[in-house]
Amino acid sequence: MAVGVPESATRSRAPRVDAIRNREAIIEAAAEVLAEQGTAVDVREIARRGGVGMGTLYRHFPKKEDLIRTVLRKEFLAWADSARQAAIDTEDPWLALTDFYQEALTGCARHRAIMENFALTWSVPDLEGIQELRLVVELLCARAAAAGLLRPGVATEDLLLLLVSLGQAAQLTDERHPQMWTRLLCISLDGLRAVHDPLVVPAAARRS
Amino acid sequence: MAVGVPESATRSRAPRVDAIRNREAIIEAAAEVLAEQGTAVDVREIARRGGVGMGTLYRHFPKKEDLIRTVLRKEFLAWADSARQAAIDTEDPWLALTDFYQEALTGCARHRAIMENFALTWSVPDLEGIQELRLVVELLCARAAAAGLLRPGVATEDLLLLLVSLGQAAQLTDERHPQMWTRLLCISLDGLRAVHDPLVVPAAARRS
Amino acid sequence: MAVGVPESATRSRAPRVDAIRNREAIIEAAAEVLAEQGTAVDVREIARRGGVGMGTLYRHFPKKEDLIRTVLRKEFLAWADSARQAAIDTEDPWLALTDFYQEALTGCARHRAIMENFALTWSVPDLEGIQELRLVVELLCARAAAAGLLRPGVATEDLLLLLVSLGQAAQLTDERHPQMWTRLLCISLDGLRAVHDPLVVPAAARRS
Amino acid sequence: MAVGVPESATRSRAPRVDAIRNREAIIEAAAEVLAEQGTAVDVREIARRGGVGMGTLYRHFPKKEDLIRTVLRKEFLAWADSARQAAIDTEDPWLALTDFYQEALTGCARHRAIMENFALTWSVPDLEGIQELRLVVELLCARAAAAGLLRPGVATEDLLLLLVSLGQAAQLTDERHPQMWTRLLCISLDGLRAVHDPLVVPAAARRS
């Protein structure tokens, strides 16, 4: 296209540099605001914090929803990655599980939109990131079960729902009483241990 | 329209009859829609279902928030009352506790605004109703502890937060997989039993 | 509903008075602005000219489209009514036809949105008003044909399309050269007279 | 990329080659989309189809309006040229006139922006192309008049306005009922024939 510049193999040109900067500024700003206020934020607020105009934001993300999904996908993926790595690095299956919850909930605590989305879609994850996360939980579940540490009958689904559930607690308490959700986590994890009777169908729940 | 109160005898109070009826119609309508749609509901929808005009609604409740608080206060109170009665009627302290959760979560599952608000205010309950509910939980907690059934170190706060936390799970799963939250409840309750080590401060959480 | 006011048969209460005033102010303002600027107007401009807020406008007309249709329907109906009356009042079938065009085009000349809509929907009229208008043209057509004054082969469709076509001319010339479109009308009407050969299928058009 | 112009010999003009190519790509793309969508088209769409960036487009045409005018000027000129040639090639003055309309309207039918602009500016043609076209119509008018075929009193202005007017009809009907506008053309042309009384001033229009 260019007249004669021998720009060799650089197909996608240069100016992308600041476009990428902006794109990331937007994502970062969005991540912040979404963490603070959830998905109900005003798009203008994101643009403002990102230091860009509305047009720029909408160039990169044609719909508010696109931006949100992009941000959340990224965060879920990062979360899943670090969780997977941590799981691999931790030999003790039980410690791996508890560490996972500890870290995961610490993350949930500070991110409203993450929780909003996780809550809405955990059972039918439409974001790649959430699926990744699910795989990690599956891994942790399998390892703990194989080691005979996990209460029989407990499935990945249970662990995921527990995550969402405790995530709510983490979000509510982290700011003022950060130890509260840790106590709850402790209780739940103990309930997950193999010392208990196999987890049975709901009808028996009343008997505990 | 009027109920039959002799106009002359009550002079300045006569309209109250209607006012009260309206007030209650509003509250009832609000309870319905708040349960269905949460606090994001359009005020018009409430007025419509209550069969009153916007002006009437705003005369009774100058801010949307006021109405919501009034409704929730009432529902929390009713909840607390029935929970207290059930607690009293159940001799076995542990059964009382598990029944409480079972009932409470069933309620949470169907009431969006209750959960929204419970979540937001459980730690600094500004609603009389929540305080009442807290008292019930305190009672259940004390009875179970006195019977040596409750894990040492578990406090009312923990049980309340667990309620909010599982409430989230109940809300998310009740419609499609109603057994899911029951499983989680089962796990958590087992974690609360005295068979476990005393619940310790957060620092030790990592050890589980 | 009211407590005891014996408002007898007045079902719909009083306050409607100014609501109706507003509704009409909006319609009037919209008619003005639509005539001047066509359907591309900013809704805020209509609200401003009508002396009402956005909310009022949207209370009466939930979509911009609704307002436009209401205004146009009303104007087309008024147009059709006066045209029908004029047609009935004029004995000479040919004079009735020419008068109709004269009046109709005078109207078109000043109303951008009317023409926009007429142009878009004349062949599949979705507005009651346009259908009414069509009936009037049908009547005029039939009468002129019955009197042997109308060129054989000319149908209502032709007369309607001619109206849209000349409407465009009227709109373009009325302000600066108001006699221009009248000349065109004269030419077209003469082309419609029975003195000419029957109107034939398009293939012969080239022969004229 | 460069066509082969010796860089040294042309120094400051070399880039022109590309600039001109771009300019023409833009014009061609614009012609396409303007025909399809009219002047309401998004400038991005033009740049995209032309394979150039926005900056390039705006370097050549500082305002959207400038581009539109340039494109339309070109198309009107081409139209005028072919019309003039056809007029010259056709001996029979009346056939020349009818052929002109037939061709012209076929063109109008498919070109939204041409009509939009023609409509807006026919009376004060600010586009050279429209002036050219006017000359052709003048020629056709004069020849037909000289041959005694054209109704006395009909002027170039009338024929031009008729063109715009029927152009509207052509545009509206061409896609679904392509014979409709041809019928109208037939009627109008017959109205233009010398068999009728001289065309008189508007005041007499009512008499038809």
Next chain:
DNA sequence: CATGAATGAGCGTTCATTCAT
């Protein structure tokens, strides 16, 4: 005192135009 119409700030989104690369 009830009514429901009126208000207007604010939201998500688009697009002609400008400007850094």
Next chain:
DNA sequence: GATGAATGAACGCTCATTCAT
């Protein structure tokens, strides 16, 4: 020069709240 990313004023529309009747 060419590129296409950036800008921001508008647009259609919503809804908590106020106010005339």
